[in-house]
Amino acid sequence: MTWTWFHRLASPPYVYGLAARLTPWFAWPAALLIVAGLWGGLVLAPPDYQQGDGFRIIYVHAPSAWMSLMVYTTMAVAAAVGLIWRIKVAHAVAASCAPIGASFTFAALVTGALWGEPMWGTYWEWDPRLTSELVLLFLYLGYMGLRAGIDDTQRADRASALLAVVGVVNVPIIHYSVTWWNSLHQAPSVMRLGKPTISAAMLLPLLMMLLGFTLYFVAVLLVRLRSEVLARERTASWIREAVSA
Amino acid sequence: MSTSGAPAAALTSVAATDDGAGVTLTASALDATRLALLRDLKLAFRKRGQLVQPLAFFALVTMLFPLAVSPELSRLREMAPGVIWVAALLASLLALEFLFRDDAYDGTLEQYALSGQSLTSLMFAKTAAHWLLTGLPLALMAPLAALSLGAPSASLPGIVGSVAVGSVALSLIGSIGAALTLGMKRSGALLSLLTLPLSLPVLIFGARATQLAISGGPLLAPLELLGALAVLGVTLAPLAAAAAVRISLE
Amino acid sequence: MLDERLEVENLHLWRGERHVLRGVRFALGGGGCLEVTGPNGSGKTSLLRTLCGLMYPEEGQVLWKGENVRRDLPAFHAALAYLGHEPPLKADLSARENLRFWIGIRRRVAAADLDAALERVGGGGWCDRLVRTLSAGQRRRVALAGLALLVVPLWILDEPTTNLDTEGQQLVESLIAEQLARGGLVIAAVHHGLPATVRDVRRLELPP
Amino acid sequence: MKEFLDMGGYAAFVWPAYLVTLTVVVLNIVWARRALARSRAEARRRLDVRGERP
Numbered sequence: 150m151t152w153t154w155f156h157r158l159a160s161p162p163y164v165y166g167l168a169a170r171l172t173p174w175f176a177w178p179a180a181l182l183i184v185a186g187l188w189g190g191l192v193l194a195p196p197d198y199q200q201g202d203g204f205r206i207i208y209v210h211a212p213s214a215w216m217s218l219m220v221y222t223t224m225a226v227a228a229a230v231g232l233i234w235r236i237k238v239a240h241a242v243a244a245s246c247a248p249i250g251a252s253f254t255f256a257a258l259v260t261g262a263l264w265g266e267p268m269w270g271t272y273w274e275w276d277p278r279l280t281s282e283l284v285l286l287f288l289y290l291g292y293m294g295l296r297a298g299i300d301d302t303q304r305a306d307r308a309s310a311l312l313a314v315v316g317v318v319n320v321p322i323i324h325y326s327v328t329w330w331n332s333l334h335q336a337p338s339v340m341r342l343g344k345p346t347i348s349a350a351m352l353l354p355l356l357m358m359l360l361g362f363t364l365y366f367v368a369v370l371l372v373r374l375r376s377e378v379l380a381r382e383r384t385a386s387w388i389r390e391a392v393s394a
Numbered sequence: 395m396s397t398s399g400a401p402a403a404a405l406t407s408v409a410a411t412d413d414g415a416g417v418t419l420t421a422s423a424l425d426a427t428r429l430a431l432l433r434d435l436k437l438a439f440r441k442r443g444q445l446v447q448p449l450a451f452f453a454l455v456t457m458l459f460p461l462a463v464s465p466e467l468s469r470l471r472e473m474a475p476g477v478i479w480v481a482a483l484l485a486s487l488l489a490l491e492f493l494f495r496d497d498a499y500d501g502t503l504e505q506y507a508l509s510g511q512s513l514t515s516l517m518f519a520k521t522a523a524h525w526l527l528t529g530l531p532l533a534l535m536a537p538l539a540a541l542s543l544g545a546p547s548a549s550l551p552g553i554v555g556s557v558a559v560g561s562v563a564l565s566l567i568g569s570i571g572a573a574l575t576l577g578m579k580r581s582g583a584l585l586s587l588l589t590l591p592l593s594l595p596v597l598i599f600g601a602r603a604t605q606l607a608i609s610g611g612p613l614l615a616p617l618e619l620l621g622a623l624a625v626l627g628v629t630l631a632p633l634a635a636a637a638a639v640r641i642s643l644e
Numbered sequence: 645m646l647d648e649r650l651e652v653e654n655l656h657l658w659r660g661e662r663h664v665l666r667g668v669r670f671a672l673g674g675g676g677c678l679e680v681t682g683p684n685g686s687g688k689t690s691l692l693r694t695l696c697g698l699m700y701p702e703e704g705q706v707l708w709k710g711e712n713v714r715r716d717l718p719a720f721h722a723a724l725a726y727l728g729h730e731p732p733l734k735a736d737l738s739a740r741e742n743l744r745f746w747i748g749i750r751r752r753v754a755a756a757d758l759d760a761a762l763e764r765v766g767g768g769g770w771c772d773r774l775v776r777t778l779s780a781g782q783r784r785r786v787a788l789a790g791l792a793l794l795v796v797p798l799w800i801l802d803e804p805t806t807n808l809d810t811e812g813q814q815l816v817e818s819l820i821a822e823q824l825a826r827g828g829l830v831i832a833a834v835h836h837g838l839p840a841t842v843r844d845v846r847r848l849e850l851p852p
Numbered sequence: 853m854k855e856f857l858d859m860g861g862y863a864a865f866v867w868p869a870y871l872v873t874l875t876v877v878v879l880n881i882v883w884a885r886r887a888l889a890r891s892r893a894e895a896r897r898r899l900d901v902r903g904e905r906p
Contacts, residue, residue, distance in 0.1 A: 183877075189506050192856070202860035209873035232637075234701070239867040249880055255875040260869040263495040267865050294587055298578045301660055307641040312588065315570055315634055319592050322623070326595035326868075329619075333602065365877065376891035383658060389899060392892045417846045419795075420722065426749040433745040440736040501732035502746075508696055509750050510722030516749070523743070643698045661898065 159236045161378045162387035168371040168378075175368035182361030189354030194319075200297060206264040212362040213257035214278075217285055220250030220366060224292075225317035228310035237381050238374075240306035243313060244296065245373035249366060251289035257282055277328040284323050288316045302381060406607045426511040427519045428433070437496075442513035446493065448485040448528050449535055455481040456539040467544030474543035475604035479597050482532050482557055483564060487586055489528040490568040493520065494639070498576050503639055513636040521569040521632060529561030545608045552607025552617075559620045560600035566627030573638035596623055646672045648723070649709055650695070650799040650829055656692055656703035657687070664690045665701065668700055674797070674827040679818065679834050682850030688833035689729070691850065692800050694829065698728050706796075722750075725794045727801045731787035735776035737847045739767055742775060747793045761789040765815060780807040785815070792819055801825055801832040 156161050190208035197204035224246035231239035261279050262272040273279070292309055298304035380387055421429070438445055459477045460470055470477075497503045497520075506516045536557045537550040545553065571589035577583035601617045606613035650672045657665035664687040672678050676769050680688050693699045695706055697717050706713045713720040733742045740762065762771040765785040775783060784807050792800065799820075805813045820830050822845070859866045 187870075196860055201862060203862035205859065205862075205866050206869045206899055209869050213873055213876070218900045248883065252876045252880055256873045259872045263865045263869040265873075284591045284594060287587065291584070291588045291591065294584050295574060298575065298581070298584055302500070303658075304641060304644055307644070308638060311570075311634060311638055311641065312574055313594070318630070319595075322595050322626075323591070326598045326619075330598045369880050372881075372888055374895060375890040376884075379888075379891040379895050382895075383661065383663070383898075388895050392895045392899070421749060421751050425752070429748045431743055433737075436741070437734060437736055452716045496734075500734060501728050501730050502734070504726070505697070505746060508721045508724060508726050509719075510718050510724075511749060512718070533775060546687075603665065605663070643693075644700065 159238050161232075161238060161382050161390070164238050164241075165375055165378050165387070165391055167180060168375045172368050173220065173372045175364045179361050179364035179368055181270070182357045182364065186354045186357035186361055189357060192259075194351045194354055195348065203264070203267045204351075206260055210257060210260035210264055211355060212358045213253045213260055214282065215359055216251055216253035216366060217257050217282060217361055219363065220246050220253065220286060221288070221313075221320070222317065223370075224250060225313045225331070228313035230308040232307060232314065237306075238378060240310060241374055241377035241381055243310055244377050245370050246297070247261065247289055247293050247309075249369055251286065251293065254286040254289055258286065259262050275326070275331065279374040280327045280331070281320075281324045281367060282326070285320070288320070292316070397605055421511070423512055423515050426509065427515045430506070430519035430525050431514045434520060435526065438523070438527050444489075445527060448489045449531055451488055452481050452485040452535060453539065455484065456542065460543070470544070471544035471608060474545050474608060475601040476539055477543060477552070478536055478539055478557070478604055479560075479601045482536070482561060482600075483590070483593055483597060485532055486561060486564045486568060487589060489524065490572045490589070491582055491585060493524055494576055495571060498642065503576075504643060505610055507640060513639065514632045517569065517635040517639065518628070518632040520585040521565050521635070524569065525562055525565040529565050530558065532561055533558035540604075540608070546610075549607040551605075552613050553604050556600050556603035556607065556613070556617060556620060556630065558594060559617065559624055560596050560603075562624040563596045563627045564593055565595070565619065566624070566631035569635040570631055573635040573642065576639065576642035596620065600622065623631055647709065648827070648829060649707075650798060651710070652695065652704070653707065654704040655694060655701045656708070657690055657693070657699060657701045660688065663781045665694065666851075667704075668848070669704075670846075672812055672829050672831065672840075672846070674829060675824050675844075676844045677824055677830045677832070678848055679832050679845050680848045680850065681709075681834060683852045686850040686852050687849060690761040692726070692831065692833055695780060695800055696724060697721070723796050724798045724800065725785055725791055725796045727791060727799075729802055729806075733783055733786060734773045736774060738774055739771040739778065739789075742786060743790050743793065747790055750794060753793055757793060759791050761793050762786075764792065765789045766811070781812055784808055785812060785838075788815060788819060788852060795826045799828065799830045799832075801830065803835060804832055805834070 181316045186208060190205055194205070196202045224243045227239045227242035227246065230236060231243060258279070261282065263280075265274050265276075266272045292312055295312055296309045299308055379388065380390065438453075456477055459473060463469065463473065494503065499504075507513055509516070533554050536553050540550060540553050541547070568589050571585050571592075574588060575585050578584065599616045603613045603616035603620060606616065652668060652670050655668040656663070668691060670678060682688055690699060694701050697706070697713050699722065708720050708723070730816070732746060733739075734745075737745070738759075739847045740758065742779060743758055743762070759785070762768065765788050767782070767785060767789065769780060770782060771786075778786070783835075784804075788804070804816050808816065820832070823830055857863060857867075
């Protein structure tokens, strides 16, 4: 009995319908939270005592960076589930994650650079976090490249899932090695800022943005998931209803 | 018992029991791994041309730097670790494309997957062959490159050691990428996109060890980290490569 | 317990948008031979590869001795010899070296047995030449020698007579006949049907 | 308002950062919807080919 929800979640028609029904429940709260977070972050929050108004980049940079990691983790977990139990829906989730994650990793890199110029005096700093983020972008690109290179969906699913799992094992090692490397080559000229003291008026919009982006991710994922599920399904019985609607 | 029971039993007994010499007929996993390794080595020596290519590539790349930057030994010495490691990484990558290609074409991989032996240990054998044929020669060649870049002769043992250990990890990581890109027509660029980000830790620790070797510092810490990566690779990479090969055969 | 038996239940396989296998079912006991026929693209090779456990069917299962082969693939593979379209040979090794490695990975084989097998397929004269210098028919014969050396209960053969002359085809017949007489099983995909001398052949015709 | 747009002198960095992120946010929505429309058209085409839709 405990496994019925699991089996239902593995059934494409059920997931297709469920995804369609759930999307607005994530999309609208996400929109509200993001708008409120923007208002709070851009207007209500006071300027940082060190970084002035420049710190406001955090309200887009931190959520993007959070997305890049969270989406990769989601992708790897879904990929592992698909690989182990041969569940098509799980592969569909993993495949849906990649373009979202890649685009937000890109956003995190660009916003990080735009933040770096006024704060460090350079757009690009070989800082462990930015470097890891760059590697993460390559991991996403590799995943998408591998998928694109294999014609057969089933084989593409399994090969890319294996890559995602190998990648997720490596991410901590890469991050550790980059941090280790960075500690050897501390550039003295760059101005290092202490952690800004964050007041509630600063923190609350940030939390709203983080939650808003997460809900937004789920909403976009659900839309993508429907298209990926459709692409993997060949038995016509339920598709006829799905596409005629 | 069905009518065919007797002959069937006879057949099974042939496969399962000892022959006259008192040895089992089935090959042990160790035998299988050894033979797979020997086969790859023998094949590589039949095609010596391919064997030399990564080494020539390595020598060529290290030669480009003095020409592109400056012939000043003091500047080259500073760059030497990076040059040696980037060149070794690319040379190892170059040889990876051929790691499984022929085996996939002629059906050897299929026979490996259907041999009843552990595909993981057969993949280990293939990776070991790759290392013996590229990683080890690269490590032995690294002193030449290092000397030409102004490294002191006292640093050579450290350089050989770091390249030898690091290239083990490179071969293992590469075997996963090579297995994943099996069956693609133009896999070279994708193979580097998959393999290079994962090789980053090896590059970092390896270059650091080489740097310490040149400057005469204690290089045990980065060497140990390289060793840890190699050990982790030995335990996990053949498993992943075997899974990738199975997927490519589906 | 020792009764070798292959049962196939309701196999459905999809490749992309193509429904390749549509409910294939059969059972084959010791000493049984099944020939799989059908036009090009009807899924003969896919069926054989699915039986081997290389491809995963969407539905249905393959049972060996009453157990799903997926439960213990290595044990099933140890009982199985599969010959695909192309003989699994390395062009840069001699016929003898090829056999030594290919068969040696699976079982210990004495040099005398190797010689006997090569002699049997008519390779006495050319077995030390590199495979790249051999003709397609000779390569096929090397693969047959390997098949004979494996001594396993289940043979799965994809077009075993391709490229063979009349004498070579007779060789395939006698090898299959011996395997059946030993109580082994043979499943062969064939274009023109197995020669009439192989008796007791059951036929599975795949629709186009 | 002008003061707000000026962002304490950081306008050249703050606004592009917001612009890039919001572009990514919007593009993801557009891409996802387009992918779904494409998959539905593809599914319809498949049904037509098999003659399962009148």
